[in-house]
Amino acid sequence: AVIVIACPCALGLATPTALMVGTGKGAEQGILIKGGEPLEGACKVNAVVFDKTGTLTNGKPVVTDVLSFSETNEDDVIEISASLEKSSEHPLAEAIVNYSEEENYTMSEVEEFKAIPGHGVQGVVNGSVYFMGNRKLIEDIAQLEVGRINRKLERLEEQGKTAMILASKEKILGIVAVADTVKDTSREAIEALKKRKIDVWMITGDNARTAKAIATQVGIANILAEVLPENKAAEVKKLQGSGKKVAMVGDGINDAPALAQADIGIAMGSGTDVAMETGGIVIIRNDLRDVVTAFDLSKETMQKIKQNMFFALFYNIIGIPIAARVFMGIGLVLKPELAGLAMALSSVSVVTNSLLIKYFRPGKRNYVSLVAPIVMTILFTLIFFEFSRLSTNMTKTTSTVGTTISFINKK
Incomplete structure (x- = not known):
């Protein structure tokens, strides 16, 4: 009976069953x-x-402002910018190219194109070198001063727009501002x-x-x-x-x-x-609320794993002493066949508790999951002690029958 009741079957199920149900529930939630x-x-x-x-x-920025300086007009700013950016894979570049196509601007071929991560792009358009990007690109690589357009840049940036500067090797030609919606x-x-x-x-x-x-x-x-x-x-x-x-x-x-x-x-x-x-x-589903749901589901799953560990160890803690007949003096024993059934019930409690994760709902308290473990603990404890009582009665009955048979044989 001790060997049977000490079997760690439920302990082996405690973690994997909860994780399996948890990942499945996550898939249901996207x-x-x-x-x-x-x-x-x-x-x-x-x-x-x-x-x-x-x-x-949303990752779908659109062009909101086009500013030109010197002798350059806004059409030239867009055409040169789109020509440069069509070779880039950045979302901001895509916004400029899309705007150019929608407004039927002409894009020229680019030679010696170079993307500079975190700064912008540069390339040769119609024989001239151009730069398109942020302040650092213009100041550090094109080596041009942006001081005179600072106020325009700041005004656009304070509105949440990304301002990209277009420049040649000699001067700043314009600004293209792009904004993305939250x-x-x-x-x-x-x-x-x-x-x-x-x-x-x-x-x-x-x-x-x-x-x-x-x-x-x-x-x-x-x-x-x-x-x-x-x-x-x-x-x-x-x-x-x-x-x-x-x-x-x-x-x-x-x-x-x-x-x-x-x-x-x-x-x-x-x-x-x-x-x-x-x-x-x-x-x-590309919904940021699902990030919160993932954290909540993780907490729910880990709570179930801890509860499962409790169920697995609880039955062993109370079952092993009874099976070892430590409490025989107060009439508590556990026969091997009923010990096996008791351990099967502990595995059932672990699996059932894990399945309660299916009742998880984002942003709502899972009352079924809160109450059910308490009910199961009480229920299975009562069943466990009922098995112990049955074992005691069976032992007494077996002892009485054995005594009777022995008495008859002596006669």
């Missing part, structure tokens, strides 16, 4: 969880870093994370003014601006070094190193294949 590690780790996160473009915003669910998701005592950060390559304008719209106070793509992972590592358990949420190739560096990488389903392969969790 959350792809790649195994048990990210599901277990998500509940420990206390800081979330969001990429801006395509994550907090997702409808971004602010709601950020507020939900704050309620759960999770610090929220935004990381972007945009300048501080543009970043602040977008962050204000979604309710984020912690901003990491002007971060080059290759430095995003380093910023995540800094947060980890301060004792934070960090989740990184991103969608682009540039986010992949940061997704890999973070304790939990969360990729948006609308993002690049590289990002989705790197992330341990993928948000299929």
Whole structure:
């Protein structure tokens, strides 16, 4: 009876059953969880870093302003800018090219095209060298002063627009401003994370003014601006070094190193294949509220694992002494056949408790999941002691029959 009751079957089921049901429930909610590690780790996160473009915003920027300087007109600014940007894969470049096509501008062939990550692009159009990008590109690489257009840049940036400067080797020709709209669910998701005592950060390559304008719209106070793509992972590592358990949420190739560096990488389903392969969790529906749901589901699953461990050990703790007849003096014993049935019931309780994760609903308390473990504990404890009582009666009956047979044989 002791060997049977000590069988750790339920203990072996405690974790995998909960993880299996948890990942299945995540899939139902549009959350792809790649195994048990990210599901277990998500509940420990206390800081979330969001990429801006395509994550907090819709990732579909449009041209809002075109400014020209010197003898250059606005049409020339668009035609040269679109010619340069058509060879780039950046979302901002796509916005300029789309605008050019919609307005029927002519794009020229580009020679010696070069994309400079975190800065912009350069190339030769119709025999002349042009630069298109941010302040750093114009000042550090084109080596032109942007002081005289600073006020125009600041005005655009304070409106949350990304201002890109077009310049030749001799002078600044114009500005093309592009803006992206914030997702409808971004602010709601950020507020939900704050309620759960999770610090929220935004990381972007945009300048501080543009970043602040977008962050204000979604309710984020912690901003990491002007971060080059290759430095995003380093910023995540800094947060980890301060004792934070960090989740990184991103969608682009540039986010992949940061997704890999973070304790939990969360990729948006609308993002690049590289990002989705790197992330341990993928948000299929592109809804940031599902990030919050993933954390809540993780907590629910881990709670079930702990409860399952309790169920598995609880029966062993009370069953082994009874099976070993430690309490025989007060009439508690457990026969091997009933000990086997009791251990089967402990496995049933573990599996049943794991299945309660199916009642999980985002943003709602799972009252069934809260009450059911208490009811099961009481019910199975009563059944366990009933088995013990039956074993005691069976032992007494067997003893009486044995005594009677022995008496008859002597006669």
